[in-house]
Amino acid sequence: MLRRSRVLGGLAASVLAAFSVAHAADQEGTLVVALETLGGQTMDPILEGRAPHAHYQAPIYDALIGFNLEEGGLGPGVTERWELAEDGQSWFFHLQKGLKWHNGDPLTAHDVKFSLERTMSEESIASRASALRRNVKSIEVVDDHTVRVYTKGVQVHFPAGLSRAVFQEGQLMPKNYIESVGVEKFRAEPVGSGPWKFVESVPGDYVEFEAVEGPHWRGTPNFKRLRILLVPEESTRVAMVRTGEAAIASISPESIREVEAANLKLVTVPGTMQAIYQFWGTYKEGHKDSPLADVRVREALSLAIDRQQIIDHVMYGQASWPMPFATFSYAVDTDIAKWQEWGRTALRYDPERAKALLAEAGYPDGFDMKFANTALPGTPYMTQIGIAVADFWQKIGVNVDIKHYEWGAFRLLYRGEQKSLAGAASMFRTAGRPVAVARYSGGFQSKGGHHLFGDTEECNDFCQAYDKLHQEVVTAQDAELRARKTDEMLTMVADSWMAVPIIEGMGYWAVNPEQVGKFDTIPGRHELGDVFERMPRPEQKPW
């Protein structure tokens, strides 16, 4: 009855490989990690809205869908394989067998149903809970190891949202335990099924875990304990790694030189974000004659940017050449080689061509433009990138009026009619996600939050064509068709030069090689909550 079967190649081998040979007797010491934020620091998955969940909830909770550990993106999780039903209106999730919660209860399909329903509940403030409520019609337990999720309409990308490679909504909670002890006790003494058991959470200070003793499918920890500290100031975090008070600390590119000088190890996570700039409201009636409404001008502005200089000098060499908007090397339904080549050629530095395009568009002497510079929390270097971009634009004769905004204040600007941003450019970011189309929805659909091509009231032919194409992408059940439509979508956005990648950023970690052995990160996932269990002690795998 199933028309398409998405059995992940090499699944069994991957899962087996993930089993570590470590046993309780081999687990020693405490792995101490210093982070800039612990978010809401709640052990209840439905109360955490943002990315820190992947730091401090991931150790204890497994997710329905996991990671491709080597390449990034999606891979097996508690679900070993997942399939779209023949009619495209529901998804089957087949669970691994023999999994247990930390209290010894078996992990079954009933827990999955309970977890998804709890995540969609009124109480939930998980960031994508709203999308789940909109997209899920009902959930059925087929048997102890199979769950069927009925969606509202065809949702070909539905499973992606249940992986921590994308969001947190796939985290699983123990039905029997919560129902027997109550929510308050669950929050105080959470039980999960991950490779680490909860020990203690001191608000504003730290969260501590203890390793599970037996083999775990994600990897059996080599350390006995894991302590995640909240240390907001970066200088202090680096100092802690230098003194050995912490083994690992999150840093920004500004600390790279110091880390190298102190003989610490710099670990980077590729493909965690793109720094981009985008043009707001150029489709609006009042801005149709604006220089920025001309695609030649927008392309010229991209050609004016020397991205290699930004990578070398702003990012200290620790950034990559970008692919198209919101597209990374682990993207699904995407011709990676083609679009990497596109990035290298289309995003080149060519100021002469830029000036020629400006002249062709009728602006040989440049023009005035407004540029809102901002940086998301955790990416302060975006401000420096924005300044560099404005400088490059000045060099081809564009007079840039740059204003700097704190992120919270900036987000107010693009709500509603976007009056103060329409006809202007701004910095922005896209997080590293394997399914680009979700980000394209927010950016370009007329009902999206940014709606750069048009809004629900003012949607020209181009805007309507994009909306139609977008719908085709998200409902294409055939893999080949979906890949082709995705390619068309990427082309349409890339050729519009409306939202343009500047660099592909990384996650940066300072590591004390005497405290932890050499480890690999998961491409695209800055947070290390799914990596701690595979980190060796220094004597097990020296640097």
Next chain:
Amino acid sequence: MQRYILQRLVQGVILLAVVTSIVFFVGRMTGNPVDMMLPEDATEEDRQDMIVRLKLEGTVMDQFGVFIVDAVQGDLGTSIRYRQPATDIFFSRLPNTLLMIPPAMILAIVMAVPLGVISALRRGGIIDRISATIAVLGISTPNFWLGIVLIYLFSVTLGWLPSSRMGGPLNYIMPTITLGTFLVAGFMRLIRSSMLETLDSEFVKLARIKGVSETAVIWKHCLRNALIPVLSLWGVFMGGLVTGAIVTETVFAWPGIGRLTYEAVIFRDYPLLQAVIIMDAIFILFINLLVDILYAYVDPRIRFE
């Protein structure tokens, strides 16, 4: 005296109401928690849904009405980020900050009183010049920078002290110095100038004529009078300590109310921000009331007025 205290209490309540209103409205002008909690590509539908979940519907005036009604009943709301009563979070962090403030005050008294007195007695001398230098440095050095320098010197380079976080007595040294330095500088200069003025007063001359020992003149008669203006400024300095704790606690990863304030601002956690500032305001108003009462006792002129 009772009338005086009552008058100050009424003034405090009015001030608190003004502070509360300002915090409520200004906080909402700078952004909102919904935007901080949703991913950057969230749709308007997602946003509206989150507004409902967080109970942020209605106009700002509607929300203000609800807030005031709840606040007078002692309910300052539920933290949007932590999903717990804001006052509970405040009181869970308060002890950590209170552990840091007394050492800073003690440091200030131990250093500022002798240096201030000696500077006044040896005006223009080497100690006066050194203390003037310390004062200028103490007031002009950002405590953020001072904290980082101390960490690099005593933790990273010398390895003598833990770099941050709460713990044993050694953990208190650098945060105390960072938080207390501006107090030392301020108190010291104030005591010096106050001492100079007192030393020149008639009652001091009379005491000396009567044959009171120089030690008693300086440390008993002069210092006691010189401390009156210091006492009056103590309330102001306590406010400085609370705001200084924001920076100190951030640098030293100290889970107190200073850092809680910082987190509430960054994440636009209105209920938590309101609770923290209102509680801080109550604390500072209380300290100032205490100072006023003490001042009235110490200075008979105030009492008799």
